[in-house]
Amino acid sequence: MLRKTFLTFIFAILSSTIFAQSARQDSTETSFNPVSLDFTDNLLSFAGDHLHLRYRSGGTSKKGFDCSGFVRYCFNHFGMLLPHGSAAQGTLGSEILKDATIPGDLIFFKGHNSRSKRIGHVGIVTEVTDNYIKFIHSAWNGGIRYDYLESDYYRKRFMGIKRVIGIMDATSKKTGSKKK
Template sequence: MLKKIFLTCILITSGIASKAQQIRKDTTETRSSYHPLSIVNNLLGFAHDHLHFRYRSGGSSTSGFDCSGFVRYCFRNFGMMLPHGSAAQSLIGDEIAKAEALPGDLIFFKGHNSGSSRIGHVGIITEVGDTYIKFIHSAWNGGVRYDYLESDYYRRRFISIKRVVGLLDMVPQRKANSFKK
């Protein structure tokens, strides 16, 4: 299993550029079908299974999640270790332009103060279309839920997108057959 994960990581790093060119050519389908890692589909399915779990400040378990705790929990389930804290998570990975975003990428926002330049919120991109980016996150006003970058609230607070899948150390913590979806 570890060999498969390792080989998949190598293949993604070599195939990202060619996949990005394919994505730009096809404007009729969402880009989610082009992501080169099946682990991303498993990750997004796992995140979806936690919809409506409650928000809890500092939380990183099923008893309640804050934004970075939720992202960390989801990635950790697949052996990818992220720090707790949206600002700390923003220091990992490669910055990606909005036009190059793919499901599984992390999306970062300012906190409640839109005038600040500090990162205060994070989510996981789940779907990318020609005119939208959908993400899953844990919000203080609703727990784990989906939102769109194009909504006024998130558009004004958007900071960056980072690609971490394929760049993190892969440490298997569960057997492959225990992955959901």
């Protein structure tokens, strides 16, 4: 019995070592794998490095970002090409229910007019708990900052959540984009 337990233990260690080596080899042969937690952690860290940069209508650089320009800039840094425009970004990926949201998902809102039926704003989900969904975005009244879906302003304008991480990776590979 002891021998059988010992052999099972050794087999488990060898299997995990082989799997880890295989995963490392796969990640060096292809572009950055967005399905991994590392991608999401790196994306959110990179986005957070831009806190307090100013809002700029149509902006796509550190001189100033609009909401979709900021999201596009962050994803493009890791080789995922997204269009500029919150409505265009809203056509990508798979729709996700609020209770299935994870960090890295895109969150969409109406613009200033809460009665509109069109997407006018986008952010990147950074944290999800039972009580709130936190996201980072470029807001016209504060630049790059964190906000919460549960605040009155955003709750009234919420339109949906989309997952592009993992889905858009195949498109990025087909177009030949690489991690920068």
